[in-house]
Amino acid sequence: MSAAIVPDHRGRYGDFGGKYVPETIMFALEELEKAFEEAMKNNDFKKLFQKELAVYSGRPTPLTLADRLSETNGGAKIYLKREDLNHTGAHKINNAIGQALLAVRMGKKKIIAETGAGQHGVAAATVAAKYGLSCKVYMGKEDIRRQALNVFRMKLLGAEVVEVTSGSQTLKDATNEAIRDWVASVEDTFYLIGSAVGPHPYPKMVKNFQQVIGLETMDQFSSESGGDLPDAVVACVGGGSNAIGMFAPFIEKEVPLYGVEAAGKGVETDKHAATLSKGSNGVIHGSLTKLLQTDEGQITEPYSISAGLDYPGIGPEHAYLHEKGRVKYEAVTDQESLDALKLLCLNEGILCALESAHAVAYSLKLAKTMDKDKTIVVCLSGRGDKDVHTLMEQAEGGITHE
Amino acid sequence: MSAAIVPDHRGRYGDFGGKYVPETIMFALEELEKAFEEAMKNNDFKKLFQKELAVYSGRPTPLTLADRLSETNGGAKIYLKREDLNHTGAHKINNAIGQALLAVRMGKKKIIAETGAGQHGVAAATVAAKYGLSCKVYMGKEDIRRQALNVFRMKLLGAEVVEVTSGSQTLKDATNEAIRDWVASVEDTFYLIGSAVGPHPYPKMVKNFQQVIGLETMDQFSSESGGDLPDAVVACVGGGSNAIGMFAPFIEKEVPLYGVEAAGKGVETDKHAATLSKGSNGVIHGSLTKLLQTDEGQITEPYSISAGLDYPGIGPEHAYLHEKGRVKYEAVTDQESLDALKLLCLNEGILCALESAHAVAYSLKLAKTMDKDKTIVVCLSGRGDKDVHTLMEQAEGGITHE
Amino acid sequence: MNKRWTDFKNSADYRFVPYIMAGDPCEDATIELSLALEECGAAALELGVPYSDPLADGPVIQRAGIRGLKQKMNLEKTIKLVSKLRERGLKIPVIIFTYYNLLLQLGENRFISLAEENGVDGILVPDLPFEESTYLKEMCSAHHLALISLVAPTTHKEKLHKLAKEAEGFLYCISSLGVTGIRNEFRDGLNDFLKAAKENAAVPVLVGFGLSNREQILQFEGTSDGFIVGSAIVKKIEAMEKELISDREEAVKEFKHFVESMLPVYSR
Amino acid sequence: MNKRWTDFKNSADYRFVPYIMAGDPCEDATIELSLALEECGAAALELGVPYSDPLADGPVIQRAGIRGLKQKMNLEKTIKLVSKLRERGLKIPVIIFTYYNLLLQLGENRFISLAEENGVDGILVPDLPFEESTYLKEMCSAHHLALISLVAPTTHKEKLHKLAKEAEGFLYCISSLGVTGIRNEFRDGLNDFLKAAKENAAVPVLVGFGLSNREQILQFEGTSDGFIVGSAIVKKIEAMEKELISDREEAVKEFKHFVESMLPVYSR
Ligand SMILES: Cc1ncc(COP(=O)(O)O)c(C=O)c1O
Numbered sequence A, B: 001m002s003a004a005i006v007p008d009h010r011g012r013y014g015d016f017g018g019k020y021v022p023e024t025i026m027f028a029l030e031e032l033e034k035a036f037e038e039a040m041k042n043n044d045f046k047k048l049f050q051k052e053l054a055v056y057s058g059r060p061t062p063l064t065l066a067d068r069l070s071e072t073n074g075g076a077k078i079y080l081k082r083e084d085l086n087h088t089g090a091h092k093i094n095n096a097i098g099q100a101l102l103a104v105r106m107g108k109k110k111i112i113a114e115t116g117a118g119q120h121g122v123a124a125a126t127v128a129a130k131y132g133l134s135c136k137v138y139m140g141k142e143d144i145r146r147q148a149l150n151v152f153r154m155k156l157l158g159a160e161v162v163e164v165t166s167g168s169q170t171l172k173d174a175t176n177e178a179i180r181d182w183v184a185s186v187e188d189t190f191y192l193i194g195s196a197v198g199p200h201p202y203p204k205m206v207k208n209f210q211q212v213i214g215l216e217t218m219d220q221f222s223s224e225s226g227g228d229l230p231d232a233v234v235a236c237v238g239g240g241s242n243a244i245g246m247f248a249p250f251i252e253k254e255v256p257l258y259g260v261e262a263a264g265k266g267v268e269t270d271k272h273a274a275t276l277s278k279g280s281n282g283v284i285h286g287s288l289t290k291l292l293q294t295d296e297g298q299i300t301e302p303y304s305i306s307a308g309l310d311y312p313g314i315g316p317e318h319a320y321l322h323e324k325g326r327v328k329y330e331a332v333t334d335q336e337s338l339d340a341l342k343l344l345c346l347n348e349g350i351l352c353a354l355e356s357a358h359a360v361a362y363s364l365k366l367a368k369t370m371d372k373d374k375t376i377v378v379c380l381s382g383r384g385d386k387d388v389h390t391l392m393e394q395a396e397g398g399i400t401h402e
Numbered sequence C, D: 001m002n003k004r005w006t007d008f009k010n011s012a013d014y015r016f017v018p019y020i021m022a023g024d025p026c027e028d029a030t031i032e033l034s035l036a037l038e039e040c041g042a043a044a045l046e047l048g049v050p051y052s053d054p055l056a057d058g059p060v061i062q063r064a065g066i067r068g069l070k071q072k073m074n075l076e077k078t079i080k081l082v083s084k085l086r087e088r089g090l091k092i093p094v095i096i097f098t099y100y101n102l103l104l105q106l107g108e109n110r111f112i113s114l115a116e117e118n119g120v121d122g123i124l125v126p127d128l129p130f131e132e133s134t135y136l137k138e139m140c141s142a143h144h145l146a147l148i149s150l151v152a153p154t155t156h157k158e159k160l161h162k163l164a165k166e167a168e169g170f171l172y173c174i175s176s177l178g179v180t181g182i183r184n185e186f187r188d189g190l191n192d193f194l195k196a197a198k199e200n201a202a203v204p205v206l207v208g209f210g211l212s213n214r215e216q217i218l219q220f221e222g223t224s225d226g227f228i229v230g231s232a233i234v235k236k237i238e239a240m241e242k243e244l245i246s247d248r249e250e251a252v253k254e255f256k257h258f259v260e261s262m263l264p265v266y267s268r
């Protein structure tokens, strides 16, 4: 497929994207866009970013062949891109480092961020500590209750965690609140968004900072295979940052790409977060994209066992890639992801994040439809330490195969 | 200093070391020694080990300059060797991979391991899953209670966690129990020891599998500095595996080395784990070394806020290096390590393990006595995610500077 | 421009434009409150539409939205409410204040025709900046609806000039950064900003965001043509929620009294 | 070799060597139990020393150690206890069973002189394998103490031959892998192992670890010169803990009855 260059100068991916924000912050988006484009042309900045990824976060992350898992499962060989080995335990840090370096370059001294389960909040607090920035993290009251450990971590890192009591008191509302803060503090504050969402230039910028995942994968797979490309690439999709980062260099190749959304208790129920499968066009957090909403346009509360996929929207580029048919988006249930997580544990000794387990679950299904000499690369976006409590509750609650 | 080659053929480091074990397992130690020495002469094995470290655990781990921390602290520049970025979050996995590969090479299908806080237990369960071995982990009843999350993780990884109710129901007793199991199952079972302790050849073998820490550090520091060595190297010491791995290549150089023990509530109290500062010669877990004991030879229960340093013995090579004066061993209190942990968090965005925080705390003191152009490398042996509960309890209990 | 806008423009008063949330605390109350506001001297009315994710609003208006949502108020019903206001004799311009997603789901074209049918005069979409509003602006123009433009102290000068020149109905000048809500202080440089707006605008220039008392309002008298009060009014409605349902007549009287007490004397 | 060992060696009996823990449940009880065991026909006595980390012992003997530790029993007191036993007329060889760390803290030389002074005949150190025992072995030899060697089914043949040849007092053949404790089954190949031991040993060859009843004991009659019973006896002592303190005379009677019931008839 020959793709138009996206986003266009208005931040559009076909119909999607754009900047649906109060006028107050329009200038900041322009300022950000300019600073970002400049930085991306600056070799020192690019080198600094690469260096920080290497010496601080431990990149490159390895590409691990999951041989016992592949064997047990049957079918194609599954490779894991080990974003779980990053500092703070997920791909989120790539983007956080990139944006923090940009904030420093722009002379901003304060950052704000939103967080759901706390993963991006921890990443933001981490880079704030690292680069000497003050940091405020918006987090829903309900999430603060559920994720006390991450809240404590953010505080240890010196961040202020602001309890959000508006709306459903979860990620979507924390994001609203972060935007509200930004509208008020925009002159000296950098808003560090945690996924490939939000108004232009955020989706583009986040992709840029996350594409290291795909670039490394391509190199590593190529050296391992003697120059080949994988036969499929799979990543989970919440806001879509790990997926877009992984897909980035593969989009223009002929490699089948799969984004995996959270089907929660099933896409036929009202407990899921399958934005592309079940959503419709709308505006959320500054961007026109697909989202879960009522007919009237009230945004609905999504559900997934994995907090990181529990988002009613999706990055606009995914909405675009979905519409163009370049990426297939599939949905995987809580139970399927739990099963995949356990299978991966037992066969490879890797406890992955519940988010990532959605990608693993789908790749297991996909692998079964493919020959043994075929290969799938899965983005293992994060580690599962953060999910052990949830898993224990599940085990106690005795979830059974439905 | 010109060192004798240690250990000698009897597994002696000067007076220390040896094999103080029941006759039943003497043959197994010989078998192990033979297999290990053979493997170490086998290039395929060595390559396989290196490859697994790279593609599975994500090595090399970076060497991160802690510039803000150094600045805040004043004095020498502090570098962190980032063992926290290993798969499963600590240096423990290096050794676990090495021993598991050796077990596979020896045709063993079962491994057993002891664990205190669960870190080595998780590492052992991890490699068991990865290489298709069955795994039993011995853990004190008291520790099982305190470390429910790690227990759950081991089970997820397919390991059987055996509750140890003997003695003080902690690490020392879990080790006794693991040895008891081994005595009974020695013919088909590999005992995967978690630190540089135990009867010969364990201390030698563990050092060998952990020396990758020091070797990488030396290379990395050299490229960073244009060929220099650091002016000091610091590591925490529980059983002593991360320290001995870090020190390994530096021992024969002129670099000052510092091992940091846990002073708990103070070496003048009876609540500490400062084996070298306060212990005397004795035999524990198969090895003659320094240990904490009564005049009569009853081994006493050590104390430290960090479970991984909470061991009444120490690897025999450390006892030897201490006696020879090649390494200085210092002790750092709970409170000093908590303060260092927080300072590192706030200045570098790195939440390290409480064990590692002991090394950080000492290096902060040391740095203050050194010029700004001097350098210290600290082994950041693990990440602190596992300690967040403890830190929260401390925060609630409101520990104050005594 | 319709007659209501012409009257609005030609007024010599220091224009008072209140904001209330449709359906807060119920549809009937909204009607009475709107009429009362006109009686208090309102020059135009902003009618908010309840939304799940009102990211330009502060806590007071967020809570009003939640009350409105409980009443199942929505964009279509809000528009239709305007025709009831007209039936009751309301003469001032009514502006629908809605987030863009609601508009998108209703459909921009359908909005335009409903607005025309029901006597709506304008629309304000806080999360639809100039850059994204080309289509809506054209449609509004074609159907004599005012798409109210917002400008902020952070708006670039050239953009401010352009927006001021093209503004319809009135130009909404955001008096302080941040979301809607009551403020104690206003920023320096606000006067320069308002001056630049007035120099370029062909329509009245109003200030809004955070005004809550007579003193603050008077502060802008020399530099603007009017003012918008939202949170301070909505807060009063919140405080009187029960009474507005159980004893509406009395409550509306008290409400009028409250509104009058905050207005400059000559606006009565 | 002293007379006690010569008698032990020359006995025609199938030798019964019991193990009890010093200080379990108290020092006086240990004395009475020792004498009772001799009366039951014990050919020698193993006296365990309580230790915090008894890694060769199973749960029964671990618990006995904890009881002994509570009584503040230690290595020195255990040795001195033997002289009390001699005063009371105990004639059989007494072997101190101690972990190496206790010995190390007391000092190997001090141990030797204390042992001589107090009528101890030998020492068994379960965690001091042949390879580490050179010094202790020399010292023991020089002072006519037997350092009891253990051999296991996993011991290499050549080592087994060597240990058997050099053994003093008796050769302790571990009947099953694992720690001390009661077993229900013994391993295959045990007979070959015992045969090899007997062929090479200059001293009686005894089996131990896990024997708990007459049937099991008889099983080794043809292949060994005696047997060691530990956990089964210690377990009985544990069950009678209270009585052994409050009503010792009666309790010791019952204990003797129990021991006799598990022994082969001709050993009485
Ligand atoms: C481990 C992990 N994977 C995936 C996600 C989903 O985010 P995204 O879709 O932006 O990659 C999250 C979000 O918190 C996460 O923590």
Ligand SMILES: Cc1ncc(COP(=O)(O)O)c(C=O)c1O
Residues within 6 Å of the ligand: B090, B091, B092, B117, B119, B120, B194, B195, B196, B236, B237, B238, B239, B240, B241, B242, B243, B307, B308, B309, B353, B355, B356, B381, B382, B383
């Ligand atoms: C992170 C970490 N550091 C250090 C240690 C101490 O072990 P060692 O002294 O063998 O390195 C442990 C033990 O669990 C650990 O988990």
